[in-house]
Amino acid sequence: MSTNSYAGVDLALDGEGFLQDPAQWTPQIGEAIAAANGIPVLTDRHWIVLHFMRNTFLSTGDAPSIRGLGKESGVPVKELYQLFPKGPAKLAAKICGIPKPHGCI
Amino acid sequence: MPSSRRHIVILGGGTAGTIMANRLARHYAPDLEVGAIDISVVDENDRHIYQPGLLFLPFGMYDAEDVVKPRGEQLPPTVHYVQATIAHVDTDAALVVLEGGRQLTYDVLIIATGTRTAPDETEGMSGPGWQERVFDWYTLEGASGLGKAMATFNRGNLVISITDMPIKCPVAPLEFAFLADWYFQQRGVREQVTISYVTPLDAAFTKPAAAQALAHLLEEKGIQLVTEFATGSIDGAAGKLISFDEREVAFDLLAVVPVHTGATFLLKAPGLANAMGFVKTDPATLQSKHRPNIFAIGDATDVPASKAGSVAHFEAEVLEQNVIQFLAGEPLTNTFDGHANCFIETGFHKALLIDFNYETEPVTGHFPFSVGPLSLLKESRLNHLGKMAFKYVYWHALLPGYDIPGVPTHMSLAGKDL
Numbered sequence: 001m002s003t004n005s006y007a008g009v010d011l012a013l014d015g016e017g018f019l020q021d022p023a024q025w026t027p028q029i030g031e032a033i034a035a036a037n038g039i040p041v042l043t044d045r046h047w048i049v050l051h052f053m054r055n056t057f058l059s060t061g062d063a064p065s066i067r068g069l070g071k072e073s074g075v076p077v078k079e080l081y082q083l084f085p086k087g088p089a090k091l092a093a094k095i096c097g098i099p100k101p102h103g104c105i
Numbered sequence: 106m107p108s109s110r111r112h113i114v115i116l117g118g119g120t121a122g123t124i125m126a127n128r129l130a131r132h133y134a135p136d137l138e139v140g141a142i143d144i145s146v147v148d149e150n151d152r153h154i155y156q157p158g159l160l161f162l163p164f165g166m167y168d169a170e171d172v173v174k175p176r177g178e179q180l181p182p183t184v185h186y187v188q189a190t191i192a193h194v195d196t197d198a199a200l201v202v203l204e205g206g207r208q209l210t211y212d213v214l215i216i217a218t219g220t221r222t223a224p225d226e227t228e229g230m231s232g233p234g235w236q237e238r239v240f241d242w243y244t245l246e247g248a249s250g251l252g253k254a255m256a257t258f259n260r261g262n263l264v265i266s267i268t269d270m271p272i273k274c275p276v277a278p279l280e281f282a283f284l285a286d287w288y289f290q291q292r293g294v295r296e297q298v299t300i301s302y303v304t305p306l307d308a309a310f311t312k313p314a315a316a317q318a319l320a321h322l323l324e325e326k327g328i329q330l331v332t333e334f335a336t337g338s339i340d341g342a343a344g345k346l347i348s349f350d351e352r353e354v355a356f357d358l359l360a361v362v363p364v365h366t367g368a369t370f371l372l373k374a375p376g377l378a379n380a381m382g383f384v385k386t387d388p389a390t391l392q393s394k395h396r397p398n399i400f401a402i403g404d405a406t407d408v409p410a411s412k413a414g415s416v417a418h419f420e421a422e423v424l425e426q427n428v429i430q431f432l433a434g435e436p437l438t439n440t441f442d443g444h445a446n447c448f449i450e451t452g453f454h455k456a457l458l459i460d461f462n463y464e465t466e467p468v469t470g471h472f473p474f475s476v477g478p479l480s481l482l483k484e485s486r487l488n489h490l491g492k493m494a495f496k497y498v499y500w501h502a503l504l505p506g507y508d509i510p511g512v513p514t515h516m517s518l519a520g521k522d523l
C-alpha cells in the first residue's frame with residue numbers, strides 16, 4: 001500500500017496503483033490517473049466505459065469482465081483494446097477508481 | 106399424494122448435479138419413501154462424459170468409449186431423471202419450464218448446468234478449418250477429431266490457445282502442451298514440430314507461485330509461452346490467431362479452448378446470472394444472490410474458485426447441509442472455502458499436484474494423502490498414478506457422493522511450505 005497525489009488529492013493506493021477507497025474518486029482524479037498510465041486525453045468513448053464500469057461496481061460490488069463490458073457497455077471488445085491498451089478491464093478499473101478486478105482462477 | 110410434498114429440482118446431471126442427487130437421496134431416503142420429498146434431475150442428453158479424460162483423447166491414450174457412460178445409471182433409482190432441455194426458469198413463480206412446455210415447480214432449485222464452450226463468441230473460430238485444423242478439444246467431438254489430426258501431424262506449428270478466462274480446469278491446456286511434447290518425441294518428430302502456448306494471462310497460470318514452476322517446465326520442454334494475448338479473431342484459412350491489439354500467431358494445427366459461458370437459459374431470468382451466464386452465487390453458502398430458494402454448484406457459479414470436478418466435490422458437502430437447513434427453515438451455517446485440488450499431467454508418466462483455496466495459493470510441500478505423501482508442485486510418478494486413478498475414483502466415489510479418504514473438504518495447511 002502507498003499513497004500518491006493525483007489532481008492535488010492524496011490517495012491511498014494498493015501495490016499496483018488501484019484506489020483503496022472508491023469514494024475518494026473524482027473525474028479529475030480519473031483524468032490524472034489516465035495521464036499517468038499513457039492515456040493523455042479521455043474521450044467520450046472512454047467515459048462511456050468508465051461510467052458503466054464504476055456504476056456496475058457501485059451497484060453490484062463487482063467489476064465486469066472485458067467480455068461483460070463488450071456485451072453491456074455498448075463499446076465492442078476490439079475498441080476497448082484501442083481505448084485502454086493491453087488490459088482494458090484492469091486499466092479502466094484503475095482509472096475509474098475501483099479495486100482491481102478479481103480476474104480469474 | 107400428500108400436498109405438503111416438497112420438490113427439490115436439480116438442473117444438470119453432470120458432475121455436480123449427480124453428486125448432489127446421490128447425496129440428497131441418501132439423506133432423504135425415508136422422506137422419499139413416504140413421498141414427503143421428491144427429487145428431480147433434468148439433463149438434455151444421456152451421455153455423462155468423464156471430462157478430465159478428454160485431455161487424453163488427442164494423444165490416443167483413451168478413446169471415446171473410455172469416457173462416456175449413460176447418465177441415468179449414475180443416479181439413484183429414487184430420483185426422477187427427466188431428459189429434456191431447460192428452456193427457462195421463472196424465479197418469481199418458482200417454476201422451471203422445459204422445452205416442449207412441461208413445467209416443474211420447486212421448493213429448492215439447485216443449478217448445476219455447468220459451462221459450455223462458445224466458439225461463435227470469437228470471429229472466425231468455427232469458420233474455415235474448423236474440425237480440420239482448428240479443434241475445440243473441450244468437447245468429445247473436438248477431442249476425437251484432434252486425435253485424428255495429431256496422428257498424422259509430422260511437422261509445423263502446433264498452437265495451444267486459451268481464448269479468454271474463466272475456463273474449466275485452467276491447468277488442462279498446460280497439461281496438453283506437456284503431453285504434446287512427450288507425444289511428438291515418442292513419434293520421433295519433435296524436432297520438426299514447434300509448440301506454442303498462448304494465453305490471455307500475464308503468466309503461465311493464474312496463481313503466481315504455480316505460474317513460476319509451470320513456466321519453468323514449459324521452458325525445459327522447449328514450449329514457447331505467449332502471454333497477454335487476447336484472441337480477437339481466427340483466420341483458419343491462413344492459419345493465424347489475431348489478438349484484439351493486432352498481434353498474430355501462426356499455426357498449422359490449433360488446439361483451442363473457446364470462450365466459456367453459462368447455459369443460455371440462465372440469461373433469460375433477470376438478475377439470476379452475470380453477463381456471461383454464470384449464476385451470481387454467495388461464495389461461502391452457495392446460495393443464489395437473487396433468490397434464497399435457489400442454490401448453485403460447480404462450473405455454473407460465478408464464485409472465484411477453479412471450475413473443476415474436485416471443486417464440485419468439495420462444494421457438494423457444504424451445499425447438502427445448507428439445502429437441508431434451508432428446507433428445515435434454519436439459518437445456513439456451512440461455508441465453502443474455495444478448496445481445489447488438481448493433478449497436473451506433465452508427460453513421461455509424471456504429474457504435479459496443486460492444492461489451494463480462496464485465500465491460500467498453491468505452494469510446494471507434501472499433501473498428506475491416505476496412501477502416502479504426494480509432492481506438491483513437483484513432478485513425480487506417484488502423482489501420475491493419482492491422475493490416472495482419478496477416472497476410477499470419479500465413477501465409483503466422486504459421483505456417488507462419498508467422501509474421498511484423506512482428502513478433506515476444507516483445505517488443510519499441513520505439509521505445505523508456507
Ligand SMILES: Cc1cc2nc3c(=O)[nH]c(=O)nc-3n(C[C@H](O)[C@H](O)[C@H](O)COP(=O)(O)OP(=O)(O)OC[C@H]3O[C@@H](n4cnc5c(N)ncnc54)[C@H](O)[C@@H]3O)c2cc1C
Nearest residue numbers: 117119120121149156157191218219274403404413414415
Ligand atoms: C479437458 C478437460 C479436463 C478436465 N480435467 C479435470 C481434472 O483433471 N480434474 C478436475 O477436477 N476437473 C477437470 N475438469 C473439469 C470438470 O470436468 C468440470 O469442472 C466438472 O465436470 C463440472 O461439473 P458440473 O456439474 O458443474 O458441469 P457438467 O459436468 O459439465 O454438467 C453440466 C450438465 O448440465 C447439462 N445442461 C446444460 N444446459 C442444459 C439445458 N439447457 N438443459 C438441460 N441440461 C443442460 C449438460 O448437458 C451437462 O450434463 C476438466 C474439464 C475438461 C473439459
